[in-house]
Amino acid sequence: MATVTVNGVQQENGFSTTNSAGRMNGLVIGQNTIPMKDHDAIKLFIGQIPRNLEEKDLKPLFEEFGKIYELTVLKDRFTGMHKGCAFLTYCARESALKAQSALHEQKTLPGMNRPIQVKPADSEGRGEDRKLFVGMLGKQQSEEDVRRLFETFGQIEECTVLRGPDGASKGCAFVKFSSHAEAQAAINSLHGGQTMPCAYPQGASSSLVVKFADTDKERTLRRMHQMAGQLGIFSPMTIQFGAYGAYSHAVSLGSTGEETQMMQQQAALMAATQNSYLNPMAAIAAAQMQQMAAFNVNGLVAAPMTPSSGTSTPPGINSTAVPSLAAPMGVNGFASLPPQTNGQPTNEPIYTNGIHPYPGETANGIHLYSAQSPTVSDPLQQAYAGVQHYAAYPAAYAPISQAFPQQPAIIPQQQREGPEGCNLFIYHLPQEFGDAELMQMFLPFGNVISAKVFVDRATNQSKCFGFVSFDNPSSAQAAIQAMNGFQIGMKRLKVQLKRPKDANRPY
């Protein structure tokens, strides 16, 4: 077993030595010391060094503050010329701090007319590794409150609550500690915990989010995501263009290789996303078909028909249900059937398109087989074709293949809320439904001014609920009537008015 000598003290099996602060700073085996540095060691930038001083000359100067892990004089990449500065890392974080306070701007090296610079290198990340993002704060918690919450974990260098233009808190903050370890400690004990138990109204359900703040890279990526999302929702093509556009933009801006690679992956991923389009589309198609059948039966949108009532399925489609779906369905995008449907029941095409009720199902009980893996021969795809036939307007006359991608031009709306009574909360959405699909699904009931599926920011996965806003309450009611209880796969949609946000903040 190796016996090593550390600071004159014999240790058994010592694979590491410790400095005065009790930290590991070197691996000593026999005569050889393999330098090791603290995990939180600081790389220092040394400026204002005379150009005639090399590493060996500088070493003694800095060694008095501790063991040096690495010292590199910066040289011009091409000419090899001494740049008058260096990077210095001590094994111990402590040494760096000592050197900084003893030397920074404290003395001027011979031949220099400005004092020496000793400070953490830019590469030390502007403190990003010790800066925390704090979410789920109470809107009324001030910087002071936040500071109090975090100060037990270390030295706080900075504490800012994010605020909107009106000065109202956005419910989150940045807290910068003087070290990574302190920040980590704060995360460990505060993340997921309660701020101040019961101190504020929503306290019961809100648990604090404490995490390291995004790095530049992450921020860039997120921005890209947002942009691509905006561009790509309604036209798969733009997804591709958008992504690659952003990618080349980034390249031209001179991103790091690593960053570029990430962007490349993003772009590829977004392009690939197109392929998943059929799934939700097929689901929608079938959904709309079912809607139409339902409409057909009653003739009117708001007619007393309640798919919401458990497993009820309206009477089968038959030719007595003629009162065309044209009029009521004609709202928004699903214009009337072309008049030349030869007087036949308007739902006839469903049958002629080969979509028959499944054994044991009522005519319109075509369930959305959760759209998980529809194959080309899947009934859903046929349903989809059937819908084409229905989706009158130009599409009714156009080749099917063209009809779908050219759904009515939907201009992406900003997420906005309609007046009271116009906003719906929809739960039990299929996982693969996105904003566009949600919008599609509710278009037949009126002017959809906004359709938003709630997405988990971390995973980018739908949380299976969303919001749809109409510009008038009766559209909203019609949508509830028709869509609440609507079966998709194993689940039934829950469609109800969104809870109005209460203006009265209990305190």
Place this chain on the structure above:
DNA sequence: TCAAATT
């Protein structure tokens, strides 16, 4: 199961 959020 009811829209937050990265200066």
